[in-house]
Each structure stands twice: as structure tokens, then as C-alpha cells.
Amino acid sequence: MTPQERAARSAKAMWAQDAASKWLGMELGEVGEGSARLSLTVEPHHCNGHGICHGGVIFALADSAFAFACNSRNQSTVAQQNQITYLAPGRLGETLTAQANETSLQGRTGLTDVTVTGDDGRVIAQFRGLSRAIPGSLFDEGTEQ
Template sequence: MTPKDRAENACRAMWDNDQSSKWFGMELGEVDEGRATMTLTVMPHHCNGHAICHGGVIFALADSTFAFACNSRNQSTVAQHNMISFLAPGKEGDVLTAVAEELYIKGRSGIYDITVTNQDGTRIAEMRGMSRAIPGTLFEEETK
């Protein structure tokens, strides 16, 4: 199995059980080892009292994308901690795209950068996620 095949299988298995990301309206895009892309169209129910996308919704998009990237090796992995900087507001109707890229992985720990942009390429947020592998896998792999 290639690393891309493993990533696609792991992310498919995770997506099948991920009710939260679906509830938000996120869509899973391309995945590869240590990398994932997700999108979300900002709807009225995503907006706060300032008529902009709620920061928690943007964080959720970045966090879900991070989760798919750090689980791409079929090793169950969770967030150890995250930090996010909001750079521009998301607005109703915007299509937000989050891209997570692995920067470092060793042992049970990893570091990922996640960039959220809108349809015009404007950076909405930057997040850094630190992951921690836990026991378990997302799907059964055949061993030779």
C-alpha cells in the first residue's frame, strides 16, 4: 500500500465516523500522508453578532483538517494543543479552505501548520497544531 493509499483509507474511515465535521457542513478534499484539505461554505448559522464567521467555526475547520492530516498514517492521533491567529474575517457566502501540512513528526509527536483562506486567496487564519499518537488504528491493514 502506498502512503497516499494509506492516507485515503485512513481518512475515509475517519470521515465515516466524523459526525461533527459533517454537522458543520465541512467537505473533505484531497488527502495524502501528512496533508489534508477541507472546505466550508460560510452559512448564516456560522455567523456571530458581528455578522462575520464565528471564530469557533474557523477553528473547527482548521482543527478538523489538522485531524485528517495527522491521522493519515493510520495511527490514531489526537490534538495535544493548538494555537490559532485570526487574520481576516470570514463572511457569509465565503468558501473557506483549510490546508494542513505536516512540518515534523517523531515518535508519538507531530507539528502541523494549517492555513485557512477564502475563495479569493485571502488568509483568514493560521493555526499550528501539535499532535500526539495514541493506541489504535483507523482501519485494518493486511500484514505480509
């Protein structure tokens, strides 16, 4: 199995169980070894009292992209620590895109950066996640799809 095939199967297995990301309205885009892209169109129920996308929704989008990137090797991996910096508001009706890219993997610990952008390419937020591999996998590599 190639790394790309493993990443695709890992993402498929995770997406099948990811009720939270689906409930929020996220869409899974491209995945690769150590990378993932998710998007979300900002709806009225995503907005806060200022009429802009709630920071928690932006965090959730970045966190989900982080999760798919971290788990792309079929090794169960969870968040150990995350931080986010908000740089611009997400606007009602626009599609936000979170691009996650693993920057370091040392043993069981990984570091992944996620950039959330708006429709016009402006940076909405920068997210950095520290991950930790735990026992388990997303699918049995001894079986075919």
C-alpha cells in the first residue's frame, strides 16, 4: 500500500465515524501523508453576536484538518496541545478552508501547522497542533477496502 493509499483509507475510516465535523458542516477535501484539507461554508448558525464566524467554529475546522493530517499513517493519533491565532474574521456565506501540513514527526510526537483562509485567500487563522500517537489503528491493513 502506498502512503497516499494509506492516507486515503485512513481518512475514509475517520470520516465515517466523525459525526462532529459533519454536524458542523465541514467537507473533507484532499488528504495525503501528513496533510489534509477541510472546508466549511459559514452559515448563520456559525456566527457570533458580532455577525462573524465564531472562533470556536474556526478552531474546530482547523482541529479537524489537524486530526486528518495526524492520522494519515493509520496510526491512532490524538491532540496533545493546540493553539490558534485569529487574524481576520470569517464572514457569513464565505467558505473557509483549513490546510494542515505536518512539519515534524519524532517518534510518537508530531507537530502540524494549519492555515485557515477565506474565499479571497486572506489568512483567517494560524493553528499549531502537537499530536501524540496512541495504541491502535483506523483500519486493518490486512484487509482490502
